C-alpha cells in the first residue's frame with residue numbers, strides 16, 4: 001500500500017467547497033464557460049435550480065432533454081404528442097399560486113416561488129410509463145409530497161388528496177372549446193393519502209436541472225413513478241384533502257378503461273391493448289413492463305391485500 005503524501009490530504013477549504021458543490025448540483029457551475037459549451041453540445045438546458053443530485057443507483061439510462069420535452073401528453077393544448085411543444089407558449093407559469101383547501105386546519109394559498117425556496121430540491125431519476133405503452137427515464141427535480149402534506153396541517157378525517165390543473169382559457173386552447181373539448185376540464189387526479197405520503201411521490205418543479213418546460217407541466221406537477229403517466233397531473237392550481245375517493249379525469253372519461261389506481265401492471269391489460277411491454281422513447285425494440293413500474297419493493301405494501309385486477 002502506498003503511503004500518504006501531502007497531495008492526498010484534502011485541504012479543508014477544498015473539502016468545504018466540494019460539499020457545497022455537491023449540494024448545488026450543476027447550478028453552481030453555470031458561470032464556467034467550458035461547461036456552457038458542453039451543455040450546448042449535449043443539447044442540455046442551462047441549469048437554474050439548486051438541488052442534490054441523484055446517484056442513479058439502478059443505472060437507468062436517461063432519455064434526452066430533447067426527447068422528454070418534444071413528445072408530450074397535455075390535452076389542454078392538443079392530443080398530438082409532437083404538437084404540444086409548439087403550442088405551449090401560451091401557458092404563463094409565473095406568477096403562479098396554488099390553493100390548498102378541503103380537510104385542513106386552515107386553507108391557504110402559496111406561490112410556487114415560495115415553495116421552491118421552502119423545500120430543498122432533489123433530483124429523482126425515475127422510470128415513467130404511459131398507459132399507451134411508451135416509456136422514458138426522466139431526471140425530475142422536486143421534493144417529496146409528504147413534506148408538503150406534513151406542513152399543510154391535514155385533518156385526521158382526510159383519506160385522499162385531490163389535484164386540479166389550472167382552468168384558464170387564455171393559457172389552454174382546448175379549454176375554450178366547450179362541449180367540443182377533448183376531455184372535461186379542469187384535469188383532475190387523486191391519490192390515497194398513504195400513496196401520497198410514500199417517499200417516491202414527488203411534487204416536481206423541474207427536469208435536467210432546469211425549471212419545467214411548459215409542455216411538461218410548468219411550474220408544478222405531480223410525479224408518481226409506479227403509476228401510469230396520466231396520474232402525474234401537470235400545472236397544478238389546487239390541492240384538496242378529502243374523505244372521498246376523487247373522480248380522476250380519465251376514470252370520469254372512460255371508467256371501463258381507466259380506474260382510480262392506475263398502477264403499472266403487466267398482468268392487467270388495458271381492454272384494448274396488452275400492457276406486457278413498452279417502447280422506450282428512442283428505442284426500436286420493446287422491453288418488458290415491470291410490476292409497479294419496477295418499484296414493487298418501495299410500494300408493494302400499499303396494495304398488499306388488494307385485488308389488482310379489480311382495483312385497476
Ligand SMILES: Nc1nc2c(c(=O)[nH]1)N[C@H]1C(S)=C(S)[C@@H](COP(=O)(O)O)O[C@H]1N2
Nearest residue numbers: 072073074075130165187216229230232234
Ligand atoms: N393537466 C394534464 N396533466 C397531464 C396530462 C394532461 O393531458 N393534462 N396528461 C397525462 C399523461 S397521459 C401523461 S403520459 C403525462 C405526460 O407527461 P410528459 O408530457 O411530461 O411526459 O402527463 C399526464 N398529466
Ligand SMILES: [Mo]
Nearest residue numbers: 130131229230
Ligand atoms: Mo399517458
